[in-house]
Amino acid sequence: xxxxxxxxxxxxxxxxxxxxxxxxxxxxxxxxxxYIFNFIRYTSWPEVDEKxxxxxxxxxxxSDIRQSLKLLENKIVKNQSITxxxxxxxxxxxxxxxxxxxxxxxxxxxxxxxSAAKSSKILTVSDSEGYAGLGVMINLVVRDNKVKFEVNLDxxxxxxxxxxxxxxxxxxxxxxxxx
Numbered sequence: 001x002x003x004x005x006x007x008x009x010x011x012x013x014x015x016x017x018x019x020x021x022x023x024x025x026x027x028x029x030x031x032x033x034x035y036i037f038n039f040i041r042y043t044s045w046p047e048v049d050e051k052x053x054x055x056x057x058x059x060x061x062x063s064d065i066r067q068s069l070k071l072l073e074n075k076i077v078k079n080q081s082i083t084x085x086x087x088x089x090x091x092x093x094x095x096x097x098x099x100x101x102x103x104x105x106x107x108x109x110x111x112x113x114x115s116a117a118k119s120s121k122i123l124t125v126s127d128s129e130g131y132a133g134l135g136v137m138i139n140l141v142v143r144d145n146k147v148k149f150e151v152n153l154d155x156x157x158x159x160x161x162x163x164x165x166x167x168x169x170x171x172x173x174x175x176x177x178x179x
Contacts, residue, residue: 033068058097
């Protein structure tokens with residue numbers, strides 16, 4: 001219970017304090033990793049196998065957040081132990097993933113990852129400018145030296161994932177760019 005309280009406090013603190021003040025305690029990527037942990041906590045997946053002991057958090061090998069996400073390895077979320085899985089291309093088997101963290105990619109590669117994730121009901125997260133509009137479900141952004149996040153509600157609804165309304169209240173809602 002103490003760990004949950006501490007993590008929730010950290011999540012709330014990161015919302016209100018400038019990143020420059022947080023920098024002496026945690027790096028920007030550590031703060032983003034804490035956000036991702038909380039996104040997992042406040043998201044529900046359809047057809048979750050409650051007996052599965054492992055929660056697969058997949059991260060693209062070129063993601064800046066990858067090292068910080070390793071701090072989540074073996075943490076318990078949704079009664080499951082988090083395992084970090086490194087992925088390199090959209091052709092890899094993504095169906096085991098519950099979350100897919102993507103770096104800045106070429107647009108065609110991004111679309112291929114998003115398409116593969118959507119068909120497997122995978123929560124997609126990035127920290128690249130404009131990616132929520134391109135179909136990533138949750139995009140971390142830095143505004144006024146604070147980490148904030150955008151949610152593409154269209155993509156969430158299409159995926160059958162459910163995000164807590166408490167989390168959505170803190171988000172900037174983004175529409176998909178229709179091309």
